[in-house]
Amino acid sequence: MRRNVPIGYTMVDGRIVLDNKKAELVIKIFKDYLNGISTDKIAKYLIAKGIPNANNKISWSYGSVRTILVNIKYLGDTIHPQIIDEKTFESVQKRRKEIAIRFGKTSQVNKEKNQAVYSGKIICGECGEIYREYIQNIGKASEIRNWKCKRYIYQRKVCCRNPFLTGEEIENIFISATNKVLSKMWLLDEEKKKEAPKITMEIRNMEERIKELEEEEQFSSRELSELIFKRAKAYYSITKIDDYAYSTEKMRQALVEREQLMEFDEDLFSTIIKQMTIHKDGKILVEFINQITMEEDHENIRKDG
Template identity: 60%
Template sequence: MQRHMPIGYKIVDGKIVLNVEKVEVIQKIFKDYLNGVSMITIAKELTATGFLNANNKPNWNHGSVGRILENSKYLGDSMYPQIIDEVTFELVQQQRKAKNKKLGRTPQINTRKNQSVFTSKLKCGECGNIYRKYIEHAGRPSEKSNWKCKRYIYQNRVHCRNLFLTGKDIENIFISATNKILSRMWILDKEKKKEPSKMTIEIRNLEERIKELEDEKQFSSKELAELIFKRAKAYYKISKIDDYDYTTKKIKEELLDKQPLTEFNEELFINIVEEIIIYKDGKIQVEYINGIMMEEDYGEIRKDE
């Protein structure tokens, strides 16, 4: 799950609701693309208007627009209200495929689009990079795939020597961690510690300094831009805290009446796992969407296979 909430949504009283102003921009992006406006042109327009991207920066490019156009969360699901109708979304996907074919852009085996449900969910605990799926000897009897840290090989040199995982390893890690929750559902009823006072003070100080700079008409100052970015991050942290009750309820609904898992459940994995963090010493942390962590041991997982 991308770590940021998709643009167009916000948290209100612990629930994900539409951010009307941003919804209009998202819908315009889809409409413009269907009307033949290129992604580069759309990116330039978004940058020129100062519209913030997923990292709360007014910098857009071909890739960031593409991620908007391919984000299926805009179709709506159990957590996110619908922003884009199914017909529009499907037409955009068809148009992108047609353009890629015309330009000779064919999928590559190890590109992100050809990964799996684990893509963007696996994180290296040693260097902080994501894990990617690498296929070796493709199309041959000896073909095999492993998930490795993105920085395992960088500029033809080994940089990160973290563990390699097979898809089966990841499935078993999820099964083991989730079964621990199923066997002690009471842990979902533990209240998450909140930090409102500290965050309120931080935001208040940021707001005061931002107002000072704006009163001085220093709208182009580097400090003002940095403070606005810090303020956005602070509000994002608060939204994550407020989201705890909602996401915990979501996990409970997903696990309701479930027996201990014996097989990998792809839909359940997508709906309740935030990320899996892998460490070189074999420690693996499974973080669920409400922030709860379950720890697994790589050696034990392999031993049980």
């Protein structure tokens, strides 16, 4: 079983200790950021130099660099030795806030960005339609934004009464489900058995007809060649490419540096969430890109919010 140990540390006899070389890398990332280098440029530099991340992969992004910059474990605690001093850590957080304000990352801008992030990923468990954002009193102080089934209103009538969600509730659902995965990182170490494709009746009929034509030695017949082509096409349509290993590794890369989430991260949401299915009874199934599913309760999320 793997332990989710942040870069800069390693496990020795069940204890977390400093990995001196990688701890120096963490210090350099903090210093570079304070010297005005963006997280994106830091990530590109690390890749160009062939420097591995905590998972020993040469894979970096501005998101993974940002995760390092906000990790309070580097200040030291009863388990993690200190790598970053408090003054440096606070200076980095101050610069991050200044940049957020400078580039207009206000709540309104984030609402518009999150609208694109959620689009196509929130699914109605009753009718199968996607959720879309409905805005009331747009542009006014009393503006209300809710995510509802696309068929909530159809031909000027209320058709689907599945529960609606606010943007904040979607964020809380994501945070809760992702934290469950973070607390069970061993799930990302499990191998999934491949399932054989299910043969349809159409394919069975084609197989039988092909066999008949071959027994009749109709090898040059147009019907046989067409059937063989259709059979190949049919098999392709039911054969799913097994990307479980790839998707699981992608999730591991996105989560390996992280502790429990305290706030919404739209980049992480886009990277690891396949869809959220909202059911009438308030149950919400959060499916990750590698098919791991976590169940959340709408009422509990609303109460917690």
